[in-house]
Amino acid sequence: MYLLPQRKKNYSKWYNELVAKADLAEISGVRGCMIVKSFGFSIWEKMQEVLDKMFKDTGHKNVYFPLFIPKSYLSKEISYADGFAKECAVVTHYRLKTSTRGNIIVDPLAKLEEELIIRPTSEPIVWESFRRWIQSYRDLPILLNQWANVVRWEMRTRLFLRTSEFLWQEGHTAHDSRNEAITETEKMLEVYTEFSEKLLAIPVIQGFKSSMERFSGAKQTYCIEAMMQDGKSLQVGTSHFLGQKFSKAFDVKFTDKFGEQNYVWATSWGCSTRLMGAMIMAHSDDHGLILPPKIAPIQLVIIPIFVNQIQLDAIEKVVLPIKRSLEKQGISVIYDNRERYSWGCKLNEYEVKGIPLRIIVGQKEIENREVEIFRRDTMVKNMLPQKGLVNSISELLEEIQKNMFQKALVRRNYLTTEIDSYEDFKEILDAKGGFLSAFWDGSIETEEKIKKETTASIRCIPFNRKQEKGLCIFSGRPSFQRVFFAKSY
Numbered sequence: 001m002y003l004l005p006q007r008k009k010n011y012s013k014w015y016n017e018l019v020a021k022a023d024l025a026e027i028s029g030v031r032g033c034m035i036v037k038s039f040g041f042s043i044w045e046k047m048q049e050v051l052d053k054m055f056k057d058t059g060h061k062n063v064y065f066p067l068f069i070p071k072s073y074l075s076k077e078i079s080y081a082d083g084f085a086k087e088c089a090v091v092t093h094y095r096l097k098t099s100t101r102g103n104i105i106v107d108p109l110a111k112l113e114e115e116l117i118i119r120p121t122s123e124p125i126v127w128e129s130f131r132r133w134i135q136s137y138r139d140l141p142i143l144l145n146q147w148a149n150v151v152r153w154e155m156r157t158r159l160f161l162r163t164s165e166f167l168w169q170e171g172h173t174a175h176d177s178r179n180e181a182i183t184e185t186e187k188m189l190e191v192y193t194e195f196s197e198k199l200l201a202i203p204v205i206q207g208f209k210s211s212m213e214r215f216s217g218a219k220q221t222y223c224i225e226a227m228m229q230d231g232k233s234l235q236v237g238t239s240h241f242l243g244q245k246f247s248k249a250f251d252v253k254f255t256d257k258f259g260e261q262n263y264v265w266a267t268s269w270g271c272s273t274r275l276m277g278a279m280i281m282a283h284s285d286d287h288g289l290i291l292p293p294k295i296a297p298i299q300l301v302i303i304p305i306f307v308n309q310i311q312l313d314a315i316e317k318v319v320l321p322i323k324r325s326l327e328k329q330g331i332s333v334i335y336d337n338r339e340r341y342s343w344g345c346k347l348n349e350y351e352v353k354g355i356p357l358r359i360i361v362g363q364k365e366i367e368n369r370e371v372e373i374f375r376r377d378t379m380v381k382n383m384l385p386q387k388g389l390v391n392s393i394s395e396l397l398e399e400i401q402k403n404m405f406q407k408a409l410v411r412r413n414y415l416t417t418e419i420d421s422y423e424d425f426k427e428i429l430d431a432k433g434g435f436l437s438a439f440w441d442g443s444i445e446t447e448e449k450i451k452k453e454t455t456a457s458i459r460c461i462p463f464n465r466k467q468e469k470g471l472c473i474f475s476g477r478p479s480f481q482r483v484f485f486a487k488s489y
Helices: 011-021 038-057 078-087 123-133 178-199 245-249 274-283 309-328 343-352 363-368 389-414 422-431 444-454
Strands: 025-027 034-036 068-070 089-093 096-098 104-106 111-118 142-151 165-175 205-208 220-227 233-243 253-255 261-263 265-272 300-304 333-335 357-361 370-375 380-385 416-418 435-439 457-462 482-486
Touching (some): 011 025, 011 274, 034 165, 038 142, 038 165, 038 178, 038 274, 123 142, 123 165, 123 245, 178 220, 178 233, 178 265, 205 482, 220 274, 220 389, 233 245, 265 274, 300 309, 300 343, 309 357, 309 389, 343 357, 357 389, 370 389, 380 389, 389 416, 422 435, 444 457
Parallel strands (some): 300 333, 300 357, 416 435
Antiparallel strands (some): 068 111, 089 111, 096 104, 142 165, 165 265, 205 220, 205 457, 220 233, 233 265, 253 261, 357 370, 370 380
16 A cells, blocks of 8 residues: 655655555646546536536526637736736747758748737736727626636646646626625636635635735735645635736726716636645545535545455446446446456545545345445444435535535634734744735735735735734834734645
8 A cells, every 4th residue: 555655744745655656647748737537527617517516506608718828918008017017928930940951940031020928817908808899887797707828927836736837717897886886896716716615625715815915906805715635825815806907008998877988897707726725735635535425526436345356246236236326316426347357446436536525335245235335534444234225325424524614614714723922923923824914014014024024924814804903013013903824825
């Protein structure tokens, strides 16, 4: 049996080896990019399936915009351009040729008239399109989403968490009023929250980003932050109120009901394959992945134990009807009767891959009219009667989902500490980590100094927190609300 590095000894090595051993992804031949393998992609597809329905249920429609953005589009919204300038990949030529020495080189005569940016996000090209599509209030709202890849040239990469190219979805909406746009921003944050907590079983904290952490080009960024097992925070979804910044930059106006011209109000929102990293780091253990049942592409595996075809035939008479009944209930099942692998290899494979439930059936179980069932979240085995097994499995999957969320919530609460002094802040950050709830004076200067000295940043300014007076832990100036600091991915 393959043993992963222990999380407590080397969390980074544990994560990297788990991603590889569970057959999720691997580093590609292109620096900073990854190959998402079939099992990893099946999990991402399940996430897509659920989120896509949630988006459509709130009135959004899927579209696709080009990968390339003319460089001139970026310069129209300066704060956006400044924010992404250092991460942009630029296409300058459109043709290669073979040199006299047989080498492939860029054709110097094939220089583009205007350089193209490989999208870091799609706001510029979306708003150039909105300029053509919107004339009247009757054209609003526009509620769009696209599933796509984006490129942000990263210097330090880690599979799923931060890669130069990654998969994501990005929503883009246009509205006729400020209030409608803010309502949209809040609504989509609730969608991400529901997905994270009810599907991924990861508790999150909702809040605003500070101006230093805000999305480039946004008036306000709403976020959800999750706590990983190593005491670091991970941003798992953002929703941005763009105000009229992009509509003014791209001159997108509409005629309202009274015949007056107004600029459009806007939002954008997105989440990415970073959700895969969040799921891995929030739940998994030293044995491998632990997948939440509601997002697992395979919820149950049935493994027959047999020594000859007669035994296998007897087992299949029992388990195949059970498999069909489970599938009718919407439970995804694999029946693994591969002869080229021992049952011990199979057990290890599905344990590392985090399949929520495993059933073993052999000659003894057939005779006793029961099955051995194994829960991946607790690593506990039990015997269950074959009669009523479908209902028992449905209940177990619900129980696993709830248990995973509760376990993550208990850990998150333990890793949340109220701090009133800068000395305590630094001490607990190093010794324990987690969210540090502390007073902040609201200045970028203070935030920058704390980040430079400790590497901790303001992860969010939480919603619905009680107003209380205090003194900023760094500057000593008056403060009226605590914010959450943490080291982050």
